[in-house]
Amino acid sequence: MTMERALLSVRDLNVFLQSDDGPLHVVRNVSFDLSRGETLVTVGESGCGKSMTARALMRLLPETGDVPETSRILCLGRDVMRLSEREMQSVRGQEMAMIFQDPSSSLNPTLTVGDQVEESLRLHTPLPKAERRGRALEMLRAVGLSNPELRMNQYPHELSGGMRQRVLIAGALICTPRILLADEPTTALDVTTQADILDLIRDLQRRFDLAVLLITHDLGVAAEAGDRIQVMYAGEIVESAPKRELFRAPAHPYTRALLRSVPRPGEGARLQALAGTPPTLKLSQGGVRCPFAPRCDSGMPICARAAPPEFHVPSAGGGEHRVRCWLRHPQGPEGVEGRNGLS
Numbered sequence: 001m002t003m004e005r006a007l008l009s010v011r012d013l014n015v016f017l018q019s020d021d022g023p024l025h026v027v028r029n030v031s032f033d034l035s036r037g038e039t040l041v042t043v044g045e046s047g048c049g050k051s052m053t054a055r056a057l058m059r060l061l062p063e064t065g066d067v068p069e070t071s072r073i074l075c076l077g078r079d080v081m082r083l084s085e086r087e088m089q090s091v092r093g094q095e096m097a098m099i100f101q102d103p104s105s106s107l108n109p110t111l112t113v114g115d116q117v118e119e120s121l122r123l124h125t126p127l128p129k130a131e132r133r134g135r136a137l138e139m140l141r142a143v144g145l146s147n148p149e150l151r152m153n154q155y156p157h158e159l160s161g162g163m164r165q166r167v168l169i170a171g172a173l174i175c176t177p178r179i180l181l182a183d184e185p186t187t188a189l190d191v192t193t194q195a196d197i198l199d200l201i202r203d204l205q206r207r208f209d210l211a212v213l214l215i216t217h218d219l220g221v222a223a224e225a226g227d228r229i230q231v232m233y234a235g236e237i238v239e240s241a242p243k244r245e246l247f248r249a250p251a252h253p254y255t256r257a258l259l260r261s262v263p264r265p266g267e268g269a270r271l272q273a274l275a276g277t278p279p280t281l282k283l284s285q286g287g288v289r290c291p292f293a294p295r296c297d298s299g300m301p302i303c304a305r306a307a308p309p310e311f312h313v314p315s316a317g318g319g320e321h322r323v324r325c326w327l328r329h330p331q332g333p334e335g336v337e338g339r340n341g342l343s
């Protein structure tokens with residue numbers, strides 16, 4: 001992986017959280033690059049650590065969240081982990097912006113649409129009010145909101161879900177960030193509106209030359225929107241590949257199970273439908289075996305004894321394809337079991 005071309009480089013990101021159940025290790029050694037103009041999709045079932053990954057990048061974790069110093073986050077060449085809170089505030093919005101998962105809680109019901117869209121400009125620029133309003137109006141037009149002059153003075157409850165999502169996107173992009181983190185931006189919407197919002201994100205990506213990290217639990221969305229896909233399970237990226245490669249030749253049994261759970265193109269899939277119990281993210285249970293082993297239909301003895309490292313998968317169409325699964329050991333399943341049996 002070349003770090004120079006990437007707008008965002010993440011290496012060995014780990015996130016720990018305190019819960020009522022004790023300490024959790026919710027993001028585990030996550031590494032990826034996000035390049036200019038690219039859409040990288042993170043897909044995985046509920047609770048696997050997708051949102052905590054994105055929040056860690058913005059340094060907006062819950063209070064009990066902790067990221068160890070060995071984690072590296074480079075945003076436009078700057079080491080996010082080492083920035084002061086003040087410097088971080090200028091990264092947020094201006095270099096990297098995030099659309100949060102729950103749109104109803106991300107909009108303030110007591111502020112007008114116009115005030116919310118211009119908020120970042122107010123915080124980060126010396127622009128006078130009239131100019132900020134002009135920019136906000138322009139942005140509402142850019143996100144395809146109908147009748148933007150009227151909308152400026154309306155409150156969130158006067159808008160539909162799709163319109164509210166457009167307002168959030170306008171607010172995220174108003175300070176022209178280079179990177180957009182979009183956490184489940186279409187989940188709360190009906191299918192037609194979902195497609196409109198995905199089209200909009202693609203359109204804005206081209207117009208503003210954005211790199212997008214799109215988070216979804218819906219493989220239909222990933223198929224629609226992504227250039228590359230990374231599959232997350234129990235806090236880890238278990239497989240990553242260019243989109244076509246992933247759909248053509250999924251290497252991880254979890255990815256294959258996900259693909260089987262997709263009903264039909266366009267309908268979207270609820271990954272929660274996967275059989276078996278989702279994994280626990282308890283701190284004590286990391287690293288001692290493959291986290292997917294208890295649900296895996298291709299498991300081998302070694303899977304219960306050791307966590308697999310990352311292997312490269314030869315890719316037909318070019319582009320990097322990586323997987324954490326013992327089946328992809330260069331010596332093959334027999335080789336790895338034989339070797340391990342001797343030790």
Ligand SMILES: Nc1ncnc2c1ncn2[C@@H]1O[C@H](COP(=O)(O)OP(=O)(O)OP(=O)(O)O)[C@@H](O)[C@H]1O
Pocket residue numbers: 017018019024026044045046047048049050051052053062064101217281
């Ligand atoms: N505020 C919190 N305090 C303690 N644990 C939390 C908190 N928020 C989330 N978690 C735990 O962290 C883990 C990862 O959560 P995260 O929100 O990143 O999952 P997700 O992949 O985004 O799921 P979803 O698809 O439901 O949004 C979950 O197992 C969850 O139980």
Ligand SMILES: [Mg+2]
Pocket residue numbers: 050051052101183
């Ligand atoms: Mg989430």
